[in-house]
Amino acid sequence: MNPQENTLVLLLAGGVGSRLNILVQTRAKPAVPFAGLYRIIDFSLSNVMNSGMKHVGVLTQYKPLSLMRHLGTGEAWDFTGRSRGVKILPPSTGFRDSDWYKGTADAIRHNLNFVRAHPSQEILILSGDHIYEMDLYRLIEFHRRKKADITIGMMIVPQSQIHQFGAGITNDEGRIIEWEEKPKVPRTNLASMGIYVFNYEYLLKLLAEDREMVDFGMHLVPMAIARDNVFAYPFEGYWRDVGTIQAYWEANMDLLKDDPEISPEAWGIRPNIESDQLLADRIPARFAAGSRVSRSMISAGCIIEGEVVNSVLSPGVKVGPGCRIRDSIIMHDCSIEEGTTIDLAIMDKRVKIGKGAVIGQGENKNIPNSKYPDHLYTGITLIGKEAVIPAGTVIGRNCIIHPWCTQECFKDKVIIDGETI
């Protein structure tokens, strides 16, 4: 049996990702669209596919519908067949353990039936929240070579960011000897990527020890480090936790750089072209005479009559004549009527913008959003799913327009910096 076949993958896709604000109002963070055609979870799933593992359980909890629709049968990632499969594992009521997932380890503990039904050599636990490319098979090889009980995928991050991560201090052979979860004062710059390999039997034993230990990073890993073999697998390359609006925007903009570090097609990342966005039915993007597009990614089904600079457009976006779009992320089937200016915005699916509107007015990007000052503070304005912005409306910086806002929501023609509708 190939070693890949001997690893069971559990993908944690239940996170709320609340700092993504209205982008996660209707969907879980892993289901947030990314890079025009993809959703965030496509990166993890494609890494698993490209590494040759055949069984994946996807643990969901928060707003799983769009995620479930997206996964479908798993065919998009080649997980259909007799000896392959993707299973959705939602929380369920049971004989004893009837509760929502209380943490990462607790989520696995609730799905021990699934784990026991797929006996394997290792269990690989991944998060569905990250943008990266990784050969997971090499991680498994490393784990076996080190005869580890647990191996954690880790990478070097700037010291200033270490407080967002689990941090590990290793010895010369790569063994983790100390662990700090989200340390205020950094002593290392080696951060956990939320990727864990466990020996199968070892994990079952560990989970059975103390049911109060509900989280890997906070409880189980520190305990294991003290007494067992826990190794750090060093990862080098592009990896982003796009958990904030700013990080999400930056990662999209990274796609547009010269010789970009991130390149979904070259990485072998697969979208699900048959899920609700129906890429399969889109004709090529149409560029009218007089359109001007530079440094952008444009998906099939778009119709561009105006100007688009430094932006990422999902399928089916219509940009009318005389529009100017800059530094923005525009999702599926948004319709932008003529003469509109959009500067530094993220627009969710099927937003309609009336003639001559301005989104991102003014040069002052420093007034943070009044309701969510720690979400929006660099000038990005968010427009929610299926919102309708009336013609001539002028919206400032760091604004939030909630999903399904209609004409009636706009009492004024002018929405000032930092306002929320």
Added chain:
Amino acid sequence: MKLKPRTLAMILAGGRVDDLTVLTFHRPKSAVPFGGFARVIDFPLSNLMNSGLDRVAILSQYRSYSLINHIGIGAAWEMIGRYRGISILPPYIGYGHSQWYRGSSDAVYQNLDFIQYINPEQLLILSGDHIYRMDYREIINYHRQKDADLTMACIKVPMPEAHRFGLADIDDEDGDLGGRVVRYREKPENPEYNWASLTVFCFKPEVLYKMLEANIKEDASYEFGRDIIPRMMNENLRVYGYKFRGYWGYTRTIEEYWQTNMDLLGPDPKIKFSEWNIRTNMDHRGIGDCQPLKIGDNAGISDSLIYNGCIIEGEVERSILFPGTHIEKGARVKDSVLFFNNVVGKDAKLDKIISDVNTTFGRGVRIGTEGKPGPKTASVIGWNNFIKADTIIGSGCIVYPSLPSEKIPKQIESGEVIR
């Protein structure tokens, strides 16, 4: 048996069409790419899907690999299920008569057992070679309403062009909708009427079976247009014409193929492409795995259709680009159709060309007769070629597929053919 299909559709997809030269060296006409992501056969297949007809057979013979690959299991057109499906029917060896399909009607005749097994109420026979949108339910309804033995879809063509087609003289029985075919001539030298057959035939099966049997016994050629329809006219059977008034792309020459592509462009394109609901098989050539198209800083794109997976750093004007094509900085592509995975090198200038898949144009290559007056014809470049830097090629040239690059001269005059 409510689910049992009442209509069986058969697509004639075996032909090569000599005038398309290098584009059909390695594939049948029906598998020729069209529209920036699709193939010609996607048009009849999508029409069938949109008409709710999902029991389909494809008669294939010439170089069928590309076609079989493209059809896959038929899932792209929702044609999988208990009574839904696409069957590919290639020629076969049997007990007794075993031969290639000797014509369009022979291809159907050789598969009579298949048709009789399905036992449809009507048999819809289509060409896989044309670009059009039609709701076949309308012609089927008309056919049933008239209790016709054959109903054929026809379109009015200009008289000077009419000699290229099978022509029907349709009476005014049902006005704009259609009427009885009172005369029929296949490609007459001096046409007297100009309703051209679209090769969309709706037959009453038992009548067709009789015609095919008689045709095989008595005639030396086996074509619907030349043999079966005239035979039905002679026997005074109920042959009706359904008058089609939509767009019809008859792409049998390079110039027609090029023009039909250009009909996708412009401010008010003749083909309302996004409304046609055309599906293709996204697994074929992996186009479903392409990322969105990337556009560089100094790109200029005007009046063009470009699919995912392309990288545009130069200028593109009035052109259609299939997935995986890369236009490098300073290059300019005008009035052209570039199939999958072409690379146009820095400062190359391409004017009115059709380039088949996997062809690379080196730095500074020039194709076309820019600046010279008079009508230009398209140059056609076969697949898997490498055109060396600074090569100059005129208009109306043909470069054969997969040539060693040293066999392609640095200068090719207009109209030359490089083998």
